[in-house]
Amino acid sequence: MLVDSFAKNRPAIIAIAIVLLVFGIVPMFGSNYQISIATEILIFALLAMSIDVLAGFAGRTSLGHGAIFGASTYVVVYWTSVVGGSPIVAVALGILAATLVAAVFGMLASRVSGVYFLLLTLALGMIVWGVALRWTSVSGGENGLRGVGRPEWLNDPTVFFYICLGIVLTLSAVIWRLVQSPFGLTLRGIRDSESRMSSLGYGCATHMFIAFTTTGFFAGVAGALYALFNNFVSPSTVQLSQSVEGLLMAILGGIGTLFGAFIGAAAIILLENFVSQYTARWPMVLGFMFIATMIFAPEGVLGAIRRIFRVGKKS
Amino acid sequence: MHGEATRLPTAPKKRDKVSDPVLILDNVVVAFGALKAVKDISLTVKSGERRAIIGPNGAGKTTLFNAITGVHMPTSGRVTFNGVDVSRKSAHVRTRLGMSRTFQITNLFPTLTVSQNMQLALMGTSSRKFSLLGSAEPTDDDQERIDDALGLSKLRERAGAEVRDLSYGEQRQLEMAMALVSKPKLLLLDEPAAGLSPAERVIVTDIVQSLPRDLTVILIEHDMDLVLKLVDWVTCLNNGEFLAEGSPDSISKDQKVQDVYLGKARDHA
């Protein structure tokens, strides 16, 4: 029984063990700066995984998850700084807000697929961005909102890093379970043939709504952690490039591999930190990377590894 | 033999005697705008019967299946299944009452395994489809159903294969397995052998012949050799209208039937 469930979950167990090992040792010899980069990678890996559930399993590419992520960030910073409330309540409210935003998005986007899904989620994300920019009295407009810093017990970068590691790894196990569940199977069915799913008695829109809202929850957790991490939020947190970055991380790691998100997030955040020492044209570099990935490695790093293993097994 | 889930409260609990009609169509009409694809079709199919529906391209055979299974509601007329008027019932309700069908055009889940395709076919009418964190492993009961249906369709050894790796013939077999897994009382097969090689046709013929005798089967098929082997009774449609009905032998000799087939359907074989 135990051996059985190990065999079925082996990819997840191995992936989580590797992440735990690689990230777990960073604070032992890394500087505070390196620890903060590792923290950022973990947070964005969670965002990328939430996008991958839709892109890799349900076959729907969302350009709205950056806005959902950022909605949570806004709420957390607003609640701790402007309202002066407790950070725990702020995080809860942030995640709730993101989930609600995702539910609204999901209601509208669950009936469309392909390029219509892409464009609709893009448009919805733009609305959030527009609100963040224009609702100056609440959002601080272009200047954004500065937070009050993490509470005492969370302030140490190492402590905060390990807490993020714990949360992200726990949620990645939950997401793995989700895509392996009967519900996860229905998402893959919808990706392969929506018409056949309907004729088998599935309400595809309901399934997509649940999937969208659930992934919005995960993006919301990432956004809340980002608020505590960054201590600042502005319209750039909810803008399109946030979604594109999350999507690119998922693609680079390997769409449908889930844990590829860690590789994608690491690659892009390390590169971003490196590139921004020399130029302010990071968005352009990001664009080129997107194109290069689509041409040279459309299946991503983990996707390629997985294929090599599969070919090895067959022969 | 049939699980309680397949029976709605409105279904009468009488025993299916061999002579009881499973399906009765009364003057069924299906119109798409001005086009009447099915015109006033009435027919009765007895329990355990093997029936073929034949007719040239565009005769309305698939549309008639759609009206029977609830893909299209009949514009007028009545569909009675096991004594229940299902004319206005949705496709899902009819599936739960014990109808099942295959499609003329193969429509499967190519990147999933045969087993996963079967599981999706089973879960559609159960609440398990909303289990977000449960195990995707089928329950013992479901696994047994899946094994039975795959066995009937001679696909047991391919359970772990991805559908895109199956031959076209195997994909048609999977279509049948997915229709059988709900343990239907009435099975509708839309051209199960179309596009298959002679060897693959033999497999499909074997499968249909080995189906349990209490399962009522209606199949659409152009190949008269196959029809002669498989069914007790043939209904021929043309231009949406009833043309002729009879034993396979008498139908293949029928002048009207020969006329419409020779006139229009040279390209079928």
Ligand SMILES: Nc1ncnc2c1ncn2[C@@H]1O[C@H](COP(=O)(O)OP(=O)(O)OP(=O)(O)O)[C@@H](O)[C@H]1O
């Ligand atoms: N959804 C639809 N909307 C409009 N017209 C339709 C629709 N479905 C079928 N038709 C028309 O109804 C007529 C009957 O089509 P049907 O598919 O039932 O024929 P068929 O007997 O199954 O033919 P084939 O042997 O080619 O499968 C055709 O003229 C077809 O164009």
Ligand SMILES: [Mg+2]
């Ligand atoms: Mg047809």
